[in-house]
């Protein structure tokens with residue numbers, strides 16, 4: 343089971359293999375592989391498996407109120423999209439159909455209230471606009487190269 347906080351249901355869609363630190367990226371890549379292989383997602387509250395390598399940092403933002411607000415918005419938006427109740431402890435099957443559905447909604451902007459004010463919003467816009475080329479979660483359905491041409495990946499949540 344991959345433990346994800348709700349707004350990472352969005353962030354995972356545009357992860358292209360870069361991040362805060364080598365340890366953060368290595369961990370995220372492993373998680374992307376597990377998700378792509380169909381490992382289910384468990385919704386958790388607060389820091390999750392993606393956050394884990396950051397938690398020893400004194401200034402880790404993972405507990406911040408703004409991040410919790412992103413979680414609440416993403417949980418509501420994704421629940422509406424999937425037409426089911428979602429709460430902490432809910433399990434979501436991870437498969438190509440889920441990633442397609444989430445990406446379609448992300449591109450339409452119908453699940454992106456959580457992104458409001460996020461410093462990486464323009465980067466995620468660009469990756470979505472490029473058809474998610476280079477995105478690592480669910481990559482077998484996307485046949486992307488490792489990193490999309492023209493996309494400069496930067497640290498992001």
Ligand code: SF4
Pocket residue numbers: 349352353354356412456457460461462463464466498499
């Ligand atoms: S804009 Fe921010 S919150 Fe939204 S998907 Fe990108 S990194 Fe995540």
